Amino acid sequence: MSFEINQEKLAQYQQDFANTPQAKVLERAVTKNGILASSYDWHSAVESAPIFSIDLDTGDVANQKQSGRCWMFAALNTMRHDMASKLGLKKFELSQAYTFFWDKFEKANYFYENVLNTADQATDSREVAFLMATPQQDGGQWDMLCALIEKYGIVPQSAMPETYSSSKSNEINTVLNKKLRKDAVTLRQLVANNSSKKEIDDTRNQMMTDNYRMLAYTFGEPPVKFDFEYRDDNKQYHLDQDLTPKSFFEKYVGWNLDDYVSIINSPTDDKPYNKTYTVDMLGNVVGGRAVKHLNVEIEQFKQLAIAQLKAGESVWFGCDVGQSSERQQGIMDLNVYGKSELFDTDFSMSKAERLDYGESLMTHAMVLTGVDLVNDQPTKWKVENSWGPKVGTKGYFVMTDAWLDEYCYQIVVNKKFLPENLLKAQTEAPTTLKPWDPMGALA
Template identity: 55%
Template sequence: MTKEITNDNIANYTADLAKHAGINIASRAAQQNGIYKASQNLQSKIDLDPTFSIEIDTGKPSDQKQSGRCWMFSALNTMRHPLQKEYKVKDFELSQNYTNFWDKFEKSNWFFENVIASAKQPLGDRKVSFLFATPQQDGGQWDMLCGLIEKYGIVPKSVYPETANATNSSALNDTLNTLLRKDGLVLRTMINEGKSEDEVEARKNEFLNDVFRVLVVSLGMPPKKFDFEYKDDEGNYHREAGITPKEFFAKYVGMNLEDHVSIINSPTADKPYHKVFSVEYLGNVVGGRQVRHLNLEIAEMKDLIIKQLQAGEVVWFGSNVGKDSERQLGLLDTNIYKRDELFDIDLSMSKADKLDSGESMMDHAMVITSVDLVEGKPTKWKIENSWGEKPGFKGYFVMSDAWFDAFVYQAVINKKFLSDDLKAEFVDGAKDPIQLLPWDPMGALAFK
């Protein structure tokens, strides 16, 4: 039985205001400065001084600008750091636009293939609606970038630079999604009219041809071969002619992508620890690498990350950067805002409840470069972001260990740091991972 809000209810709520000490001070502060400024806690700035006991120097941060390619930027940053050191090329960058081109092209084919597979389901079916809601976008995850590199390789940024549509992607995304929805409906109609598989495939290839043209016009033609020229930090000139993107990756990056495992921390009842999960409809390269996550307890995740940092290797990770963060100061801390004190309310939620209710999920990928250990325990972490040098400490952020507990969901670890038991669990689980629904929070894409 439903009940409306009555005037007596409102009178009681009004009378209750007098029971909350400092309500007038809080009102003036919040109304004049906004909720976050009024509740900001200076102690967080003191506690998160950017000094670390284990620190990896990674140089100047990159800048994704007005695009949602954080997952690409952060993954490519983990790959460029060893290259910078070995070849003595300070601030060298790999082309984010190159992987961006192939990602959007592959996502378009991924969308068409899933539309074809689900064509017999009604448009109102939740999974079909999920597909058409966002045919493609900027966001992604680690395994998706690996699939692109394994198929297409990689190139220096100097060979395939950013364009206006890469750095500000809204118009390109809008154009592609309109085109894909229109073409997706055509493919559904053809299948439901009984057209042959060859006819449907031929039509899909026509549609992909249009997508390719849009991408070339917007982002440029990706190179098949190129000349790699650079001067190292000592002024020495180097040149390699006629190298392919896959050859460049093998020679200059040389990372064995199969050695890197995605681990997650999802303490929800439906995801047992030490099990491997995948997500329906999550991916980009048809026939390529499957997204797979090994669910671990938060202490296990931290232990592996610390081991990798101690070995001099940075760590790609995914988190909910929009929560309890101060962008300009570059601080990530659960105590940065005292909204509960400002309003005299209880905002506490468990990590599992945040995930189950949609309060929190991964939305941004960055790189952990440092950790401060006190008596062997982490207290704060240094983060390389991809928002340029203006926010934070010249583009670097500091994350409290409490924020790590609350809002870090994913990290990528070299398998050599896993115990034999964890390696076996990942290998066995990856053969037949537990399939999560498309809208599961562990299928959320890093896009900020």
Template identity: 50%
Template sequence: MNEAIEKKDLQKFEKAFAKDRANIIAMNAVSSEGVNKAAMNVYKARNNQHAFNVEVESGKVCNQKQSGRCWMFASYNVMRLNVMEKLNLENMELSQAYPLFYDKLEKSNYFLENILATLDEPREGRVVSYLLTDPIGDGGQWDMFRSLTYKYGVVPQEVMPETAVSSATAELNKYLKTKLRGYACELRTAYEGGKKLEELRKDKEEMLNTIYRMLAISLGEPPKKFTWETRDKDKNFVQVKDITPQEFFKKYVEMDLDDFVTVINAPTADKPYGKTFTVQYLGSVRGEQYPVKYLNLPMEDLKELTIAQLKDNKAVWFGSDVGQFSDRRGGYLTLDSLGVDELFNTSFPMTKAERLDYGESLMTHAMVITGVE
């Protein structure tokens, strides 16, 4: 075949397609139902049943709606189990709007500090270009949530409920990104004009004051102290009175977050097992001793650790590439439920290492594992 697609090439493709009757059947099915629905292997799906011989009480399903707060929801789905057990509750949710407020504020400060740290880097260079690509988003990691929780504590959802903005963050993110990119321009321009770092940090304070105002208008101001009232499984009245978010975390969540380590399976040549790795410029809370860090281990070790934690009656926070072979209707993440290779009469032979190296896979969603068989 030559460099360009020629008419004779198209004729070969068309002839090969028409030659196999299965292609016509597949075309009709996919055109009507979509790829994943047409590729569903109903026999394999039957084997994926939601019952396990080791299972952790998890409470009702939570809904992050149109936001990227999966890592917060997953973290709280681990933490809230302690509150439910301590207070004999059927169900409860920790406020996901509360950490969102401080996460946005901390990420704004983190971004501006990164801009101050790279003032001598060229604006068109890879580092500054990378920082400006996405100044602030919804996503995060376990270590970032650990820092937020230790600094700000937690509150029940009733104390700081959802708002239209916390449930659909795109609009707020748009204006925060616009503001932060503008601030980056101001700081770099002022530095080029001779302003010293101390003066720029004074400018940063006023910038963060504006960010705080935008967040408070969008999400409401977070409580400093609160009283929470509910009923337990036996319909008894429960009152938690005059408590701070930090005190609530210590007394009712009562979880040593330092006991948890983020382990990953990245079988690439540049990441040997048994070593820890981080991502430069990934974080949120400045001045904290919890940088984002991953311990790379073989998959068998991850499985053993997951099972051990579940047997210890603790849910497991995990991240995955959730769009790969995912059946949203049935709630399955399995390689054999979707016969896409059979549907298209081809194969997808890349290994996990190759998918990571070539940008085909990355962590896109955080959830919790609550059961295993």
């Protein structure tokens, strides 16, 4: 059934605009100031005062700059918080460039694995088209960082500092994706020619040799051994020599990463609560830890985060940060912009509808470092971002509880905070979701 816009309908739309009393005033305001400034509600700033009943002291924020490493920054920050407390070392960061190098290296190999697994499909199949759209990118998931740490460990930023491309990743992403697509042509041709496994493996090995060289030029070659030298907040000097990245993690972080699990809130019909899910073709380390989510109702989701904060431990979380968010002031509030009132249009959708219809998905990872409880119920949350100290309150944001309900999708908590029924559910085999499922979005 077609619907053509004819002159009669156009006249009707024009007359409706002319009959709207405030139309010309709003036209002048929006054309001059834009949609966000014209719809901004200053009451949000008043109601989002950065004061919290539970407020962890986590020090200065980090800055991911022009890269998509928020998931790394957030995860490494949760570990840094624990280290800083133990060592008395507030001004300290773990190396995001180190994990960035290995992530890109492993993602290239993971891409080749998926290329070979789909080599019998036409290039216009949805799976192959999905792979080729973005062979690799900066984003990731908590479990993907765990896979890297379990294989390669971590290092302090002093052992592998930032480079031009770790802080501004567009150039290496463009070049690496160009190479990976070219490599995909080669690998698919080898399969089509019924080449032996040895020939395919030898070709793939040379591709990975080239990838290592490209990444070493770009980020610097990762350290194999290093010294950890620092002065703590009491000016005491410390030197620990001949550490490896894995021994550094074991000695200075010491977490059992298996204790930390991904909890999601996805109220869509295809994901019953208290069940686990994984995502096809999502990961970075071939043979490494798989992505696994446990879906729970939003109230349970929040209580798990609160329990971990009460225990003095920050919480990695993923959300759709661009939704109803004022970046400069660091406010995440459903009412920060009155777009519906400005346009006299209902934009409301349920959380499930936004996921099902592509209006929202996880785009950014940050850290919960506080919560304001009134009568033991959360009203707002303290958020440590990784956009530097010039936004928000020295880099910290305020997220209202209502905003969390609508746009937060994932937290990572220690299993010790899960009740017995969720502990049991988390151990069950996951349902595999399609590669393009919104719960596979990379922060």
